[in-house]
Amino acid sequence: MIPTNSIGxxxxxxxxxxxxxxxxxxxxxxxxxxxxxxxTYGQLNAERTNAILICHALSGSAHAAGYHxxxxxxxxxxxxxxxxxxxxTNRFFVICSNVLGSCYGSSGPTTINPAAGKPYGLSFPVxxxxxxxxxxxxxxxxxxxxxxxxxxxxxxxxxxxLAWAANYPQRTRAAIPLATTARHSPMLIAFSEVGxxxxxxxxxxxxxxxxxxxxxxxxxxxxxRMVGHITYLSDDSMQEKFGRRLHERExxxxxxxxxxxxxxxxxxxxxxxxxxFDANSYLYVTKAMDYFDLGRDGSLSQAFRGATAVKFxxxxxxxxxxxxxxxxxxxxKALTAVGADVTYLDILSRWGHDAFLLxxxxxxGLLENFLGRLLREERDPSSAVRESYFxxxxxxx
Amino acid sequence: MIPTNSIGxxxxxxxxxxxxxxxxxxxxxxxxxxxxxxxTYGQLNAERTNAILICHALSGSAHAAGYHxxxxxxxxxxxxxxxxxxxxTNRFFVICSNVLGSCYGSSGPTTINPAAGKPYGLSFPVxxxxxxxxxxxxxxxxxxxxxxxxxxxxxxxxxxxLAWAANYPQRTRAAIPLATTARHSPMLIAFSEVGxxxxxxxxxxxxxxxxxxxxxxxxxxxxxRMVGHITYLSDDSMQEKFGRRLHERExxxxxxxxxxxxxxxxxxxxxxxxxxFDANSYLYVTKAMDYFDLGRDGSLSQAFRGATAVKFxxxxxxxxxxxxxxxxxxxxKALTAVGADVTYLDILSRWGHDAFLLxxxxxxGLLENFLGRLLREERDPSSAVRESYFxxxxxxx
Numbered sequence: 001m002i003p004t005n006s007i008g009x010x011x012x013x014x015x016x017x018x019x020x021x022x023x024x025x026x027x028x029x030x031x032x033x034x035x036x037x038x039x040t041y042g043q044l045n046a047e048r049t050n051a052i053l054i055c056h057a058l059s060g061s062a063h064a065a066g067y068h069x070x071x072x073x074x075x076x077x078x079x080x081x082x083x084x085x086x087x088x089t090n091r092f093f094v095i096c097s098n099v100l101g102s103c104y105g106s107s108g109p110t111t112i113n114p115a116a117g118k119p120y121g122l123s124f125p126v127x128x129x130x131x132x133x134x135x136x137x138x139x140x141x142x143x144x145x146x147x148x149x150x151x152x153x154x155x156x157x158x159x160x161x162l163a164w165a166a167n168y169p170q171r172t173r174a175a176i177p178l179a180t181t182a183r184h185s186p187m188l189i190a191f192s193e194v195g196x197x198x199x200x201x202x203x204x205x206x207x208x209x210x211x212x213x214x215x216x217x218x219x220x221x222x223x224x225r226m227v228g229h230i231t232y233l234s235d236d237s238m239q240e241k242f243g244r245r246l247h248e249r250e251x252x253x254x255x256x257x258x259x260x261x262x263x264x265x266x267x268x269x270x271x272x273x274x275x276x277f278d279a280n281s282y283l284y285v286t287k288a289m290d291y292f293d294l295g296r297d298g299s300l301s302q303a304f305r306g307a308t309a310v311k312f313x314x315x316x317x318x319x320x321x322x323x324x325x326x327x328x329x330x331x332x333k334a335l336t337a338v339g340a341d342v343t344y345l346d347i348l349s350r351w352g353h354d355a356f357l358l359x360x361x362x363x364x365g366l367l368e369n370f371l372g373r374l375l376r377e378e379r380d381p382s383s384a385v386r387e388s389y390f391x392x393x394x395x396x397x
Numbered sequence: 398m399i400p401t402n403s404i405g406x407x408x409x410x411x412x413x414x415x416x417x418x419x420x421x422x423x424x425x426x427x428x429x430x431x432x433x434x435x436x437t438y439g440q441l442n443a444e445r446t447n448a449i450l451i452c453h454a455l456s457g458s459a460h461a462a463g464y465h466x467x468x469x470x471x472x473x474x475x476x477x478x479x480x481x482x483x484x485x486t487n488r489f490f491v492i493c494s495n496v497l498g499s500c501y502g503s504s505g506p507t508t509i510n511p512a513a514g515k516p517y518g519l520s521f522p523v524x525x526x527x528x529x530x531x532x533x534x535x536x537x538x539x540x541x542x543x544x545x546x547x548x549x550x551x552x553x554x555x556x557x558x559l560a561w562a563a564n565y566p567q568r569t570r571a572a573i574p575l576a577t578t579a580r581h582s583p584m585l586i587a588f589s590e591v592g593x594x595x596x597x598x599x600x601x602x603x604x605x606x607x608x609x610x611x612x613x614x615x616x617x618x619x620x621x622r623m624v625g626h627i628t629y630l631s632d633d634s635m636q637e638k639f640g641r642r643l644h645e646r647e648x649x650x651x652x653x654x655x656x657x658x659x660x661x662x663x664x665x666x667x668x669x670x671x672x673x674f675d676a677n678s679y680l681y682v683t684k685a686m687d688y689f690d691l692g693r694d695g696s697l698s699q700a701f702r703g704a705t706a707v708k709f710x711x712x713x714x715x716x717x718x719x720x721x722x723x724x725x726x727x728x729x730k731a732l733t734a735v736g737a738d739v740t741y742l743d744i745l746s747r748w749g750h751d752a753f754l755l756x757x758x759x760x761x762g763l764l765e766n767f768l769g770r771l772l773r774e775e776r777d778p779s780s781a782v783r784e785s786y787f788x789x790x791x792x793x794x
Contacts, residue, residue: 125651186638193660201595201619203600260590
């Protein structure tokens with residue numbers, strides 16, 4: 001039964017480009033052709049000014065909202081995308097595309113390499129967040145949209161938002177980077193690398209050439225996911241969610257089964273992940289995140305120097321130890337230095353990094369406010385004010 | 398060249414007990430016989446009142462100080478144990494034993510099971526921190542010591558210290574639990590379980606029966622160690638130690654080698670660990686930590702109700718997100734509730750969980766102060782004061 005506030009049944013579409021000319025990546029390598037899987041919700045208005053691009057995180061897909069026929073679970077950000085929701089599909093035309101390198105229909109290691117007649121595997125070129133965004137620009141061109149109303153996303157989705165603002169500032173009116181960073185920290189790289197090492201350590205990985213083999217590196221991918229999963233939670237949320245409760249038993253078993261609820265939960269979700277994600281894609285997407293460092297060729301302010309006309313809503317969460325608030329404050333500082341219009345909120349939350357998906361009420365209020373302000377200014381440009389407010393913020397950002 | 402402030406060349410000894418009667422574990426399983434590897438530094442005085450027991454953490458051994466013949470690296474806490482050091486071997490008789498279940502000479506999965514004529518492997522019974530301590534009591538008995546001057550240790554070593562204080566309060570004058578907890582949190586259990594899952598996922602693990610096989614589960618153990626290693630550091634210390642520096646290269650390679658310093662460091666140390674530690678022991682020791690919950694059969698105060706005469710020095714470190722300060726504050730609260738004499742310090746440090754080993758100057762000052770006070774009170778009991786001071790503490794503990 002599909003809830004009445006859902007966008008309803010949706011389908012993933014594909015867009016293929018670079019058939020005639022190769023798509024050149026940051027590495028210098030090329031791809032030809034490139035396919036992006038994408039979904040859209042709502043209607044593009046006649047002026048083509050109401051499009052919002054949603055960018056997904058590490059394990060996400062183009063399926064951000066609504067239901068695929070036969071599914072009982074909606075898209076990954078259905079809480080915030082739909083009729084009357086924060087990204088109101090009665091008003092906005094919402095686009096979400098699967099990133100380059102992923103395994104949900106966009107070009108990636110699972111795609112057939114036309115030159116070889118078999119999946120790319122590790123012969124797929126390494127991509128960057130900027131490459132992902134460059135491909136999204138092609139999609140937005142294809143949809144005939146000159147300027148997006150807004151680009152929004154959390155975690156790796158937030159990195160894409162920042163790359164849009166830095167590299168294509170004229171292509172979006174606003175940017176909403178959530179729970180993210182402009183520069184992947186050594187701790188983030190370390191957790192990425194542990195996940196990759198878990199995959200490499202699985203003999204079934206076979207150097208990435210497992211698509212025609214009887215087994216896949218599921219064991220390694222499950223361990224990688226378990227590591228990641230812990231980092232998306234917080235000490236506090238794990239205390240609340242699991243405590244030291246035992247799973248389906250009363251007392252310690254003194255054996256090596258998963259005895260605690262938290263063990264059982266992680267193991268279950270680690271295994272479940274292997275049924276929906278590809279191990280090689282996990283390598284490519286985490287690698288893209290590790291490379292992300294917007295200020296690498298100068299300062300972060302310099303990276304944002306063209307983004308003075310973009311309106312930003314930057315959000316961090318107090319219990320997010322993976323992308324701690326200071327990462328967002330660095331972004332705000334750099335944006336403020338170039339005179340961009342920035343609203344920053346450091347939201348008090350217990351839910352760790354996952355808070356950007358879980359704090360639905362807070363996020364809904366926040367997004368509605370911010371988008372409402374942009375709509376008012378669109379109707380009446382004289383109403384524009386440079387707002388800056390901070391919740392739990394330290395003001396120094 | 399052995400430094401002059403080192404205790405010098407030391408040797409590991411062994412003590413075997415439970416030859417005639419089985420040693421009964423918390424699980425109800427038994428071991429017969431039990432061997433503990435141990436080292437001692439300094440001289441036991443005639444009154445047998447100057448013995449300090451040092452308890453090691455997850456991957457430690459009995460080799461806490463001095464040098465094994467031919468080695469160029471000293472024991473794991475040589476910074477604090479030796480002539481003139483915090484645990485001054487000119488004054489104290491320092492003992493350190495390898496925990497039950499480990500692989501440095503004490504009974505564990507690598508030990509030959511006399512009943513089977515081959516290593517126990519997974520037939521070794523699951524042990525608890527309390528079992529480890531019960532075996533240490535046998536060693537202390539064997540050394541003819543009625544009451545220890547003090548028991549000290551960090552991380553899992555701190556859990557042993559707390560178990561000594563709770564279960565054998567009459568056997569020690571003082572207790573120094575560092576960077577530890579009275580109850581392993583779900584986040585700690587989660588990280589333990591991921592490490593174990595990485596080992597299980599390695600086909601060479603072979604359900605623990607790999608001692609007579611051509612290969613060991615090194616790949617799985619290395620991943621487990623990498624996960625652990627990250628958790629011992631802090632975001633801040635990783636920024637300082639590695640930043641985003643590349644390893645032996647100038648620019649991104651766009652490939653899946655370990656390119657960043659932090660990746661290379663973790664990988665190197667993960668692999669190195671497999672040459673010194675046993676994968677099955679990793680399972681046993683982490684499991685013992687996960688079971689640790691001193692207040693399980695009542696309140697934590699109740700667990701400490703016999704420890705009113707023990708003097709405590711409890712220490713946490715502000716950047717330790719694995720064993721955050723609130724764990725230590727819970728211990729202090731429970732001890733205070735039963736009227737124990739507690740000094741608590743929450744030390745400002747950037748070094749994360751590893752701070753208890755790395756903050757040598759601070760720890761030296763602190764330990765010298767605390768042990769000096771105990772020595773003064775021993776000489777002149779009328780000088781005894783109930784001290785309680787807090788550094789960076791919130792006073793409410």
